Amino acid sequence: MTNAIEIRAVTRRFGRVKALDEVSFTVPVGSICGLLGRNGAGKTTVMSIISGQDRPTSGRVEVLGATPFEHAATLSKISYVRDNQRYPDDYRLHHVLRIAPEFAPNWSTDVASELVDGFQIPAKTPIKKFSRGQLSAVAIVLGLASRAPVTLFDEPYLGLDVSARALFYSVLLRDLATVPRTVLLSTHLIEESESLFDRVVIVDRGRVVVEEERDDARELALSLSGVADVVDRVAAGRAVLQSTRVGGLKSVIVRGPGDSDILNAAALHGVQVAPASLQDLVMAYGTHDEPATTTKEGVRA
Amino acid sequence: MLSNDIPIFQQLAAQIKDDIVAGTYADETAVPSTNEYAVFYRINPATAGKAVNLLVEQGILYKKRGVGMFVSPGAAELLLAQRRDRFTTEFLTPMLREAQTLGIGPSDLAAMIDREAVSDERH
Structure with missing residues (x-):
């Protein structure tokens, strides 16, 4: 099977801090891969680099066979909505929904409206006044309706209630059956999400500690x-x-x-x-006697 | 619906077998597609595929090219025969062990089974 994402010996330094330290892993085409690890482990940094929004200090990243950074043809095949995505001050939902298809050649209006209805995203409230859950809902609309061959979800369910999460799982699996794509998803809701994954990568303090087929991770x-x-x-x-x-x-x-x-x-x-469950593994690898050297993001909802 | 104690594809395979034995899917009828199982149980499609493939290997399901997965003729009978074979090890042996722990002798146990069978019939 060919790989949608290939990361080879990627290091990313921010000043004296190594956010990623010789990270290597691959995600095969068509996989739904979980990217797991504690806060500050490096998940968001990896996703920024895969999506071409950041460059590694050293090492190599390929998405669908090309380096994504400043490569328009590859970038149009990647969907990535940061968990702290900002929108212009006066933006309302319809502005976002009008602009998003410009960046997503496979955009599905049907998927977008189904999710907007299901999440009950307010149409008239400016996005800057949205709650955390409403912002997450917008990010999920963009991620799923884009139907991008490589779709990255960074903590997609922050602030989302249980019904909204169930809607996300259903539409994700149903729409992937219609338009297959590769998904890399980071989350702290490990028990709830693990059945979605066929593959898992666990990072800890900037290093990959586990890269396995989900079913094989039970043997670890x-x-x-x-x-x-x-x-x-x-x-x-x-x-x-x-x-x-x-x-x-x-x-x-x-x-x-x-x-x-x-x-x-x-x-x-x-x-x-x-x-050991996946959750056990993440906790076990994330337990250290000495404090982590990378900056903590702090506890979030 | 599905827990994390046993690999998910094994749980799904067991669920499909139960459905076949219960007559939900009769011989030569189609079972749901891999993607339908994935959406319904909220699991990875590859995991659902693994469960279905396992049942194909065991001769429980067979593939009609371009149409889908079907229940093999005689699958329910085959599954019932397998369950009968396992009845002793899965039910009788553990029950006898527990009875021994509790000091219930074989004849008391037989009497309890008779009483339960009668009251079960009344319900």
């Missing part, structure tokens, strides 16, 4: 929990990614699949064992 780590000293005994010999202790109980995430040795040991000692 195990979660063990039970009485503390017994859990330690079963986990012995495995790299511990994260450990939590409450009173005499302990749960740990250890690297590696559930082979018969560890499954038998767990059964023998009454330790609960399960494949």
Whole structure:
């Protein structure tokens, strides 16, 4: 399968801070890939570079076989709405909907109106007065109605309620069946989104720590929990990614699949064992004793 | 609808099998398309495809080129036979183990089953 997105050894420095450090990963054509990681891990920086809005300090990015930066033919095939996208002060929804098709050759008016109705986006309120959820809704309209061969969603559901998120999932999957495209989506709502993905990339402090088919990511780590000293005994010999202790109980995430040795040991000692979920993995890789060197974005809704 | 404990494609495959056994999809009738499953269960289309392919490999579904996926003749019978084979390991053995833990002997257990069967019929 050919790749829609190829990132090779990309480093991006902002002054002394390395936001991305030798990042490499690929997204095959037609994939829905999750880009996961904590705040400040580098997700938005990667997306800016893929969309040609920023350039790597070193390394190489190819989107559909070409470097996107200042390459109009490639840029017209990419849709990217930043999570903090700003609009001119006097803009209302209809201004955005009139201009967007100029930049999106495959624009679908039907998809746009279905989403505008479904999200109940106000027509008369200036966009600068929109709530966080309404801004997210506008970004989703632009992202999906563009029908761009490579579509990037950066935290698409900030402030969106559960019904609005359900609408997003349904229209995304339904419209992808009509017009196939490649999607890279970053989110903190991992449990809710993971069934959408066929592939996941986890970044932590500017580095790629996991790049896997979604179903294979289950083999990366195990979660063990039970009485503390017994859990330690079963986990012995495995790299511990994260450990939590409450009173005499302990749960740990250890690297590696559930082979018969560890499954038998767990059964023998009454330790609960399960494949680590994607959420477990993101937490495990995002846990550090020392503070992160990259700037934090802070906690957002 | 689908949990994260078991790979999603396996859960979907099991769901389709249950639907075939229940008669929702009769022999030689079409099952929903991969994309319909993806939208309905909100899962990746490739994951839905994996479930359908698994059932094709097992002879439960077959592909009519350009038309879609269909239930193989005799699929429901085949699935029922497989379930009967697994009944002992999946239901009887765990029940006997739990009964032993609780001190319920085989004859008490048999009497309980008889009583339950009668009251189940009344409902």
